Amino acid sequence: MYQYSPEDSEFLVERVDQFEKQLNRHLSGDLDEAKFRSLRLRNGLYMELHAHMLRVAIPYGTLNSIQLRALADVADKYDRGFGHFTTRQNIQFNWIELPEIANLLRELSSVGLHAIQTSGKATRNITADPLSGLTEGEIEDARPYCELIRRWFNLHPEFSWLPGKFKIAINGAKLDETALKIHDLGLRLVRSDEGEIGFSVFVGGGLGAAAMVGAETASFIPVEDILSYLESVMRIYNLKGRRDHQKRLRIKFLVRELGAVEFSRLVYEDWLQTKDDPELKLNLIELEGLKKDFELPIKPLPQAKFIDKVDFNYSIWKKNNVRSHKISGYSIVNVSLTKLGAAPGDASSEQMRILADLADKYSETELRTTKRQTIVFPHVRKDQVFDLWQSLEKYELASPHQGTLAQIVACPGGDYCDLAKAVSIPIATRVQKRFDDMNKLLDIGDLNINISGCENSCAHHHVADIGLLGMQKNGEEYYQITIAGETLHETIIGKKLGPSVSGENVVDAVEEIVNVYLDNREEEERFTDVFKRIGINPYKEKVYE
Amino acid sequence: MSDILEPKSIVNKANENIELVEFDEFINNINKYETLGVGVIIKPSDDIMLLKDSLYFIELVILDFNNFDDGRGYSQAYFLSKRWGFKGEIIGINAHLDQLQFMLRSGVTSYELLEDYKGFNEEDYSNGFSICYQAAANNSGLREKY
Known part of the structure; x- marks a missing residue:
């Protein structure tokens, strides 16, 4: 895997030094909270319900054991002995003391980790398929491209103060484990009829209160031209994106207001002015070097007869x-x-x-x-x-839940997050207890339940088979249910089932939905395929009867 | 809160006093200003594209960076400096200490900090890095890695 060079490490140290000066100015009253907020968020630092939370980047989700040990040390030294791996492949620490941040970041920089642009209105950590490079049928391992694009937008002088946050995902595999079309910008590696590698570009996806699937703005951008094209996307966003309405900041609203065709045209016209600029061509020599860095560290083993253990x-x-x-x-x-x-x-x-x-x-x-x-x-x-x-x-890490309903994705919810309208983790626990029979879990198969505590949708509930969104109704916690969302084979925003359900009844509702699926499933049919065949009414009838 | 600059004129590098006009006034009366050698004040919401064909008779440009979270000024500086090769001064006013590195690399040639920042070491923020990862209007003093 890619290791930071000495000059990359130097950059990280310089960034910590600068942030420490900003932090000290804030602590001594020379930098007001509004400006410091904007600066600290660009270093992954949030003020949460109980304490400061720090989000550390794990670029494209790849870590080595030295880095993970360093994260464990941070958990012990600066947190309460825990870290929280996020749905965007990063890790968060929830109990950080403000004056200790610089030392913490300095320790992480020594192993090539940082918190740069893990929050704030800038390009965030770039995510990739966690199986990049490991499976058959990939166009290519996406991670060398992730690394080059990550670097390019690292403290980019023109695009570090965008209207809103900007999340990028890149996928090179057949199945989309990255959910790229629900990102502000998604890149899919494709091969042209002539065998040339390039990218399809999707812009304006996102979840939240107005969930949208990204629109394809370009079907093929050659690898060499991708940086200039991305700059054009961001330039149009930076100049024309909404800054006047807190709930309309993301690029999806600009794409919706202009229309995907007009947005694509504006990007294309800008790009025509820069695409031949040699400074903006992706460095193919550097790319080849990175591909070597990301080469798999293993070679095929002799095909000896292997009989696995029986247990x-x-x-x-x-x-x-x-x-x-x-x-x-x-x-x-x-x-x-x-x-x-x-x-x-x-x-x-x-x-x-x-x-x-x-x-x-x-x-x-x-x-x-x-x-x-x-x-x-x-x-x-x-x-x-x-x-x-x-x-x-x-070590109690052999939970067999992966790929079953019990592998629930949930945000920290009302127990930890000051944005949450309702709890997430206790609901996840109740669902897991309801479905605690492994035979039944195996029978149900791969069915996703995602629970978000508010409209920010950190748990991606819109694109789960069953999604729960926490909300408040007359001072009580309710959950809006969406079903049959997905991103793996195609990108579909789940359909709202009907009126929200009380916290008391939501687990019953989940069970009813699962039962409708099981009663109607033919052979190995997936949840979304059953939904497409039978429609929403059977689910409504059971939940609201 | 420090005083926000709204200058009517400015002294350029050649020590000449240059009259400044607001963007709308300039765009609506371009012919009037063609021979006067004025500077134009551009706010983030102004459409920089309208200025492109008039650059040859504009003495200098003032970009207003007062709004900390509004990044449009960086793209405006980019268009002027890198895309269109504007030869006059690009002056950032109402500038924030913590954004100097972004302003200067986007093509701003000089700046006026807000009063709040007087007394702090500007070098820490205008020149705090030894390396950069992307092409920009001005990468002087930086090792480029891209």
């Missing part, structure tokens, strides 16, 4: 958590952090260190984070998967 619990875990690797002799192992009553994605410092040790032993030191808030061991020898499972089991 009931292992078999269940393996069925849900292990995938085949494109390199023969290897598997991809997904570790669920789901634990009853805990926020999905939470990991203790002890768990982080265990995962780091296991990555050293079983996965060439590498780990990946996912939008389902799990941890992937990308390179595990098939004949060591059982040993890895035993170690995970020993």
Whole structure:
């Protein structure tokens, strides 16, 4: 995987030094809260319900064991022994003291980690398929492109004060694990009829109160021209995006107001002025260097006859958590952090260190984070998967929930977040308790339940099979239900089922929806396919009868 | 709150006093100003594209960066400096210490800080990095990595 060069590290240190000066000016009263807010957010620092929260970037979700240990140290030294892996592949710490931030960031910079632009109105961490480079049928591993584009928009002089936040995802695989069309900007690697690699560009996707699927603004932009095209997108957004209405800041509103055709035309006209500028051509030599950095650290193993161990619990875990690797002799192992009553994605410092040790032993030191808030061991020898499972089991990390309904995605919700209208984690816990029979979970199969505590939609509830959105009604917590959203095969915003349901009744409603699915499913039919075939009424009837 | 500059004239690098006109006034009376050698004050909401064909007779341009969170001035500076190669001064007024690096790299040639920032070391914010990761109007003093 890519390692920061000495000059990259120097940049990180310089950024910390500058932020420390800003922090000191704020603490001494020389920098007002409004301006400091804008600056601290660009360093991933939020003021939450109880304390400051720091979001640390995990670019394209790739980590090494040294970095994970450093994050564990941060959890112990500066937090309360926990970190929270997010749906955008980052990690957050919830109990940070303001005067300690600079030292914390300095420690992270020593292992190539930072919090630059993990929040604020700038280009955020670029996300990628957590299985990038690991599966058959990819156009290419997206991560070298993620790294080049990430760098390009790092403290970009023209685009660091955009109207709103700007999230980018890049996918090179057949299935879309990145949910790129619900991002401000999504790039899909494509191959032209002539065999040239380029990008399809989708702009204006997003969730929140006005969920939208991104519009395709260009079907093929050659690799070399992608930076100039992205600059044109951002320039049009920077100059024409809404700044007068707090709920209309994102680029999706500009695309909607102008219309996708007009927006695309404006971008194209600007791009024609810059596309041949040699300074804006993507550096193909640097790209080749990065591709080498991201080459897989493993070679195919001899095809020896391999008989796996027989163990009931292992078999269940393996069925849900292990995938085949494109390199023969290897598997991809997904570790669920789901634990009853805990926020999905939470990991203790002890768990982080265990995962780091296991990555050293079983996965060439590498780990990946996912939008389902799990941890992937990308390179595990098939004949060591059982040993890895035993170690995970020993440390209570062998939850077989991956790929089942119980692997719920939930934001911190009303327990931690001051934006939340309702709790998320207790609802997730109640759903998990309702569906605690592993045979039933296996029968239901891969069905996503995502729970957001407010319209900011941090848990991506619009694009889950079953999405729950927390809200307040007469001082009580209610949940609006959406069903049949998805991003993996195609991007569909879930349909609202009907009136919101009280917190008391919401788990019953979820069970009814699952039962309608099971009663109508034909063979291996997915939830969204059943919904397309039978429509919304059977679900409405059961929930609201 | 410090005093916000709304200058009527400014002294350029050649020590000449240059009369300034607001953007709307200039656009609505372009012919009047063609021979007067004025400077134009541009606010973030002004459409910089309307200025393109008049640049050859504009003495200098003032960009107003008073609104901390409004980034349109950086694109305006980019158009003037890099896209159109404007040779006159591009002066950022009502500037914020913490945004100097962005202003200067976008093409602003000089600046007037808001009063609040007097006494702080401007170098820390105008020149706090040794490396940059992207092409820009002005990367002087920076090692470029892209």
